[in-house]
Amino acid sequence: MIGERFGSLTDAPATFLLAGVRVIDPNDGSDSIRDLALLNGFLAEASSVPPGIERIGAAGLVAAPGFCDLHTHLREPGTEGGETIASGARAAARGGYTTICAMPNTDPPVDEPARVGWVVERARDAACRVRVIGAVTVGRGGESLVELGAMVGAGAVGFSDDGAAIPSGRLARAAMSSLRSVGRPLIEHAEDAALAAGSVMRAGPTAGRLGLAGWTPAAELTIVERDIALAAETGAQLHLTHLSTAAALEAVRRARARGLPVTCDVTPHHLALTDAWVAGSCRLAWEEPDEGAPLDSDRAFDGTCRVNPPLPSRDDALALLAGLSDGIIDAIATDHAPHPPERKFVPFEDAAPGMIGLETALSIGLAAAEAGQLRLAGLVAALSIRPAEIIGERRSLAIGQLADLVVFDPLARRRIDATDLASSSANTPLLGTELPGVVRLTVADGRVTYRA
Numbered sequence: 001m002i003g004e005r006f007g008s009l010t011d012a013p014a015t016f017l018l019a020g021v022r023v024i025d026p027n028d029g030s031d032s033i034r035d036l037a038l039l040n041g042f043l044a045e046a047s048s049v050p051p052g053i054e055r056i057g058a059a060g061l062v063a064a065p066g067f068c069d070l071h072t073h074l075r076e077p078g079t080e081g082g083e084t085i086a087s088g089a090r091a092a093a094r095g096g097y098t099t100i101c102a103m104p105n106t107d108p109p110v111d112e113p114a115r116v117g118w119v120v121e122r123a124r125d126a127a128c129r130v131r132v133i134g135a136v137t138v139g140r141g142g143e144s145l146v147e148l149g150a151m152v153g154a155g156a157v158g159f160s161d162d163g164a165a166i167p168s169g170r171l172a173r174a175a176m177s178s179l180r181s182v183g184r185p186l187i188e189h190a191e192d193a194a195l196a197a198g199s200v201m202r203a204g205p206t207a208g209r210l211g212l213a214g215w216t217p218a219a220e221l222t223i224v225e226r227d228i229a230l231a232a233e234t235g236a237q238l239h240l241t242h243l244s245t246a247a248a249l250e251a252v253r254r255a256r257a258r259g260l261p262v263t264c265d266v267t268p269h270h271l272a273l274t275d276a277w278v279a280g281s282c283r284l285a286w287e288e289p290d291e292g293a294p295l296d297s298d299r300a301f302d303g304t305c306r307v308n309p310p311l312p313s314r315d316d317a318l319a320l321l322a323g324l325s326d327g328i329i330d331a332i333a334t335d336h337a338p339h340p341p342e343r344k345f346v347p348f349e350d351a352a353p354g355m356i357g358l359e360t361a362l363s364i365g366l367a368a369a370e371a372g373q374l375r376l377a378g379l380v381a382a383l384s385i386r387p388a389e390i391i392g393e394r395r396s397l398a399i400g401q402l403a404d405l406v407v408f409d410p411l412a413r414r415r416i417d418a419t420d421l422a423s424s425s426a427n428t429p430l431l432g433t434e435l436p437g438v439v440r441l442t443v444a445d446g447r448v449t450y451r452a
Helices: 085-094 113-122 149-153 169-182 206-210 218-234 247-256 268-272 277-278 314-326 359-370 376-383 383-392
Strands: 014-025 030-039 041-046 055-057 062-065 069-073 097-102 129-134 156-159 187-188 236-242 260-267 405-415 433-444 446-451
Touching: 014 376, 041 129, 062 236, 062 376, 069 085, 069 236, 069 359, 085 097, 085 433, 097 405, 113 129, 113 149, 113 169, 129 149, 129 383, 149 156, 156 187, 169 187, 169 218, 206 277, 206 383, 218 236, 218 247, 247 260, 247 314, 260 314, 268 314, 268 359, 314 376, 359 376, 359 405, 359 433, 376 383
Parallel strands: 014 055, 014 062, 069 097, 097 129, 129 156, 187 236, 236 260
Antiparallel strands: 014 030, 030 041, 062 405, 405 433, 433 446
């Protein structure tokens, strides 16, 4: 990363002018080429800035609202060998993110106000805003609810037992009733533990061919339908994270048609990768599959392909892309899950689930856009303003607003390389893959947090 520079939220506010940049603002649907100025951290009329300020040639670049990730694992406290708040925030800034939401399945879990406050304080001078998702049950044990009001007071913007669904409908109902009263969403990992027990990849022909235990899509749908029914009863805001099946997406579509307060996100890897990657067939979901090809023994059973929920079938991946395109899926959330090598370079069944995603999410989205699967404006909205709204943040590129933006080159190509990552971990099957899109500049709260 020679020549790159990271900043922090405590740096001095920025002043510069981007000349001839393409500005995409999903708030008003605008898409135009113009000069964009920052003056002491605020967006200003280009004609009003004083002479002599830094002028950055931005022809061919895109400026968009800063990205917001609803689902980031920072591993701190407890397993800092995979990631820390500081390193994860740098990876986020390099990926164009100005806000990330830290998930609570740390060691110890973030299940009490003091731990929420610890994360908030630890992130005060990070390279992006770090919001806290608190555990919804004590110890993430699925037996009793945490002190929701006190944790909101400490800074929690949502609640989840991510890694597991709330196990009983009765407790899920109680959680939603309480969360409605404190005005925070339940962010549910939709997986029926009994149906998913023992599985390591998506059920189907590939799992059968590889002799691996298959995860049935019914494991996701069961919890999705239960929680939608409870959202209808309680009026609570339900956010379903990392949806991975067409059936679950259709359940969300029906809920939205009824006007229920249900939102959802999808990960980049569930949009672009399929279960065929576990067999070593590394084609993106929208590319023609190489069905009938012999097993690639060098690439099959790669532990970096083990995620939860498992990589989808091609049909499910294409359905998710369509759902993102038509707006039923609200957001792209990375589920950035860093792991050290010793947790991934093991037999596939023993590999820790999860892959990193903060530094590749934009590139995967741009690859889908290049293939005609997404519109650029829709991709920007799913990465920025729509996830931000779910946690109560607002993004705007209007004059007078505190600058919160990303500037990227949509056509520049990059090869994903372990030595070129800001994250402390490199567990992604995309290593060696060439993808479009390079972030040139990230500005959060008017401060430059990343510049290439």
